[in-house]
Amino acid sequence: MTALSVNVNKIAVLRNSRGGGEPDVVRAAIACLDAGAHGITVHPRPDARHIRSDDVYALSELTRARGVEYNLEGNPFAPPRDGYPGFLALCEQVRPAQATLVPDGDGQLTSDHGFDFARDGEALRPLVAALKALGCRVSLFADAESMHYDIAAAVGADRIELYTGPYAESHALGGAPLDAALSRFRAAAQRAQAVGLGVNAGHDLSQDNLAAFLATVPDVLEVSIGHALIGEALYDGLDRTVRRYLALCQA
């Protein structure tokens, strides 16, 4: 079975658009967990465009109280700034069950690539060690095309998270592009698993494209899903939407 971690960034986008506290990120996370989600993901960004440090702390308390996985995603190389203590400092403060390192910058609309392990491996090694010393499982955001998962394993990572944005784009095209993407992601998961890494997946996964992905890519341990899920929940509600994703994860 694949675990579902719901990313609640988008609830914070809506809240921040007006200031104040509504919609409430913690209340939304509770609704997802009550529906059976296995965990909660957030990806705080240094510009605080959505999730802020106080959300990270509040969701840490919630996930700890509920005994579910907390997956904190972020760029470990982004320097601290006012209101953002840095990814490692946040992890020290809340000790998430899983820390997912993502090589993205403020200028990006959203995450759009994984690590270049041949280039970044040695810089990642001490960060992975520090996070593991805090008790976090460490996952590294990775492109399906990477031929260097062995380096991710060698620097101590437990898992990779396959960046599924390109898969979602190919799924929308269907036909040969979809078949090629499915083969590419299947081969990527197999290469990672062959060097001892667990495989997570995320970005732009949706009710439309998730089933084909999970049916083809072997042993995906966790998917983290936010943008599509929160959008779909506007029509159907969080409870029903999360339950539909869970059914897809368990199929």
Ligand SMILES: CC(=O)[C@@H](O)[C@H](O)COP(=O)(O)O
């Ligand atoms: C790493 C990843 O794919 C997600 O964490 C995604 O980047 C969510 O971030 P935004 O909600 O800021 O787009």
Ligand SMILES: NCC(=O)COP(=O)(O)O
């Ligand atoms: N790690 C991916 C994630 O948390 C959610 O990505 P998206 O579903 O918002 O694209």
